[in-house]
Amino acid sequence: MTVTFPQKVLPWLLLLPQLLVTAIFFLWPAEQALEQAFYQEDAFGLSREFIGLENFADLFTDPLYYQSMLTTLVFSFSVAIVGMSLALLLAVMADRIIRGKLAYQTLLIWPYAVAPALAGVLWWILFDPSMGPIALWLKAAGVNWNHYLDGNQAMILVVIASTWKQISYNFLFFLAGLQAVPRSLIEAAAIDGASPFKRFWTIVFPLLSPTTFFLLVVNLVYAFFETFGVIDATTKGGPGQSTTTLVYKVFDDGFVGLDLGGSAAQSVVLMAIVGLMTVIQFRFIERKVQYS
Amino acid sequence: MHNLKLASVVVGLSMASSGFAATQIEWWHAMGGANGEKVDEMAKAFNDSQSDYEVKPVYKGNYTETMTSAIAAFRAKQQPAIVQVFEVGTASMMAAQGAIYPVYQLMKDSGQAFDESAYLSAVTGYYSNSEGQMLSMPFNSSTPVLYYNKDLFKKAGIDQAPKTWQDVESVSKKLLASGVTCGFTTAWQSWVQLENLSARHNVPFATLENGFGGVKTELTFNGPLQVAHISKMGEWQKNGIFSYSGRTNDGAAKFYSQECAMFTESSAGFAGIKRNATFDFGVTELPYWEGKVEQPSNTIIGGASLWVLQGHSKEEYKGVASFLSYLSKASVQADWHQFSGYLPITKAAYELTKEQGFYAANPGTETGVMQMTTGTPTENTKGLRLGNFVQIRGIIDEALESVWSGNVDAQTALNTAVERGNAQLRRFEKANN
Numbered sequence: 194m195t196v197t198f199p200q201k202v203l204p205w206l207l208l209l210p211q212l213l214v215t216a217i218f219f220l221w222p223a224e225q226a227l228e229q230a231f232y233q234e235d236a237f238g239l240s241r242e243f244i245g246l247e248n249f250a251d252l253f254t255d256p257l258y259y260q261s262m263l264t265t266l267v268f269s270f271s272v273a274i275v276g277m278s279l280a281l282l283l284a285v286m287a288d289r290i291i292r293g294k295l296a297y298q299t300l301l302i303w304p305y306a307v308a309p310a311l312a313g314v315l316w317w318i319l320f321d322p323s324m325g326p327i328a329l330w331l332k333a334a335g336v337n338w339n340h341y342l343d344g345n346q347a348m349i350l351v352v353i354a355s356t357w358k359q360i361s362y363n364f365l366f367f368l369a370g371l372q373a374v375p376r377s378l379i380e381a382a383a384i385d386g387a388s389p390f391k392r393f394w395t396i397v398f399p400l401l402s403p404t405t406f407f408l409l410v411v412n413l414v415y416a417f418f419e420t421f422g423v424i425d426a427t428t429k430g431g432p433g434q435s436t437t438t439l440v441y442k443v444f445d446d447g448f449v450g451l452d453l454g455g456s457a458a459q460s461v462v463l464m465a466i467v468g469l470m471t472v473i474q475f476r477f478i479e480r481k482v483q484y485s
Numbered sequence: 486m487h488n489l490k491l492a493s494v495v496v497g498l499s500m501a502s503s504g505f506a507a508t509q510i511e512w513w514h515a516m517g518g519a520n521g522e523k524v525d526e527m528a529k530a531f532n533d534s535q536s537d538y539e540v541k542p543v544y545k546g547n548y549t550e551t552m553t554s555a556i557a558a559f560r561a562k563q564q565p566a567i568v569q570v571f572e573v574g575t576a577s578m579m580a581a582q583g584a585i586y587p588v589y590q591l592m593k594d595s596g597q598a599f600d601e602s603a604y605l606s607a608v609t610g611y612y613s614n615s616e617g618q619m620l621s622m623p624f625n626s627s628t629p630v631l632y633y634n635k636d637l638f639k640k641a642g643i644d645q646a647p648k649t650w651q652d653v654e655s656v657s658k659k660l661l662a663s664g665v666t667c668g669f670t671t672a673w674q675s676w677v678q679l680e681n682l683s684a685r686h687n688v689p690f691a692t693l694e695n696g697f698g699g700v701k702t703e704l705t706f707n708g709p710l711q712v713a714h715i716s717k718m719g720e721w722q723k724n725g726i727f728s729y730s731g732r733t734n735d736g737a738a739k740f741y742s743q744e745c746a747m748f749t750e751s752s753a754g755f756a757g758i759k760r761n762a763t764f765d766f767g768v769t770e771l772p773y774w775e776g777k778v779e780q781p782s783n784t785i786i787g788g789a790s791l792w793v794l795q796g797h798s799k800e801e802y803k804g805v806a807s808f809l810s811y812l813s814k815a816s817v818q819a820d821w822h823q824f825s826g827y828l829p830i831t832k833a834a835y836e837l838t839k840e841q842g843f844y845a846a847n848p849g850t851e852t853g854v855m856q857m858t859t860g861t862p863t864e865n866t867k868g869l870r871l872g873n874f875v876q877i878r879g880i881i882d883e884a885l886e887s888v889w890s891g892n893v894d895a896q897t898a899l900n901t902a903v904e905r906g907n908a909q910l911r912r913f914e915k916a917n918n
Binding site: 234238433450 | 549553556559560577580581582583584729730731732735738739742744873875876879882883886887889890892912915916917
């Protein structure tokens, strides 16, 4: 059954605020970036020259750009997978708690309210090679922690700092998903003699798949786009280029290096990559999702 | 009721202070913490000294953030009259001819007495054009020196501060033998270990007088001297003589905790070290390689200068000019120098500080000044004027890190950095032609 509104204007009027926000904060900047990508401009905007695809050519002939893509993939999938697994574990445990449920849940949601850069600084202090408590414990345990020098350790640090915040968000959705799983199904399986582990994998987890899928998309987009604050506060993309993700490079070249054209070209490429990823996710992974 | 009374007093006070029509001058700066408070104090002292102009300092974050916001503001036609820009942004500012109001021109147009020879040439050289005219006003300049832990030195039986890198090596070996975990660490590795290394040995960092001769400059820091030094440091990183601690000045923590006995850092780090060191420390000049140079040259500066931006009224510029003259006054300069550890920018301020007995009372504070003013600056020691220098520093950081981690040898790393840096210079040349 289709609902028809007698009014033609009202629906548009109701949509207007959202459309305006989208146009002003998303479409317009995207168009600007697209235009900027074909120009070379000095920082002050005093002169501007159309250079066609040169900015893109510069990018794709730079071996470091491909390396940054690889870094981004490693980083993003690590953040998504680690963040989601931990959140699921915490959600399953929090779901079982009967007493003090609210307190646990609130505490677990809290980190989401911390600003990314602040989260970065927090972890940066904890892991500082010469005075950070965690670094000192690691040293005592025989791990020579120095993320200023060791690219892999730097990567671990930015993954931890970026994941930590995201766990809260994932946790909230998993918890809601868990609470929507009908008790009767689980009880029936229990009566049939299925172990708790089996009940989780064959009943609960498949029913959570829409949530999991949604979170995968959201987490990857988060890791791709919103983590430059954390990276800037912890490693500044170093050592070498081992934690320079694509979005950090956009920030660094554009706002630190003041190379607007090159930075715009990078953001256009990034837009295309995320568009492509979302299409792939919806076409191939979503098929495996059971919505009901 | 009580609050209301208080509020009316506050309102009354603020009306009293802004009641007359003083021309407002905005000054964007990057001085946080104690230096930021000092900046406010300096502006207030100027405002109190006359009634025509009111300088309003606004803290805009770190150097990069300050410069980026000023540029963004310029594009939106909301720029401040004065902005503090760090030394690596100099070439970008200079190239933006329609955006800046050169200081020498400003002083002339507003009829302020302005004698360029009163300033220390090693400082102003960095900010002058090829005719020697000052384009911006130096504000906070510093230069790298070596800080050393006297207590640890004593324990290891060393009685003299190292003068050369050979000394640093032998001293470090003694220190390590006495149980210290690291000989030295450095802040701002590109600035100290490459840019100033080159200047100290009077070796070019880039062609065309280190870029002063035009935008066609090319990097040359992969020469034998630099390669030998970086290669040696890579070796030292392995055996504990050197310990890398990041791209900025985070290494201070290792010096404070007495993990490292020596620290090459800006002369402006003095105040921080004095506050945090729980031990007796000394300051000495930046080491050089014995045998590579007869008489080490002056080092080059870091820090920032004040740029005047276009797009304001004549009246405002008159205020800017009188404020810049005020800042150059010997008493103001000497006070800023003694408070912050930045170098004095005029000879008079240096003399005044000496007269006041500050150097005698605070040993080590004169080291930077002495080192800056040795001899006449040559084309290799005047400074660096490179476009996209922020990115080039990043490229150098990456190259050096690859040497410290032992992945690449010094020659290869510096060759790559030169090649990548030159690509940045060509981009800058194209964008600013």
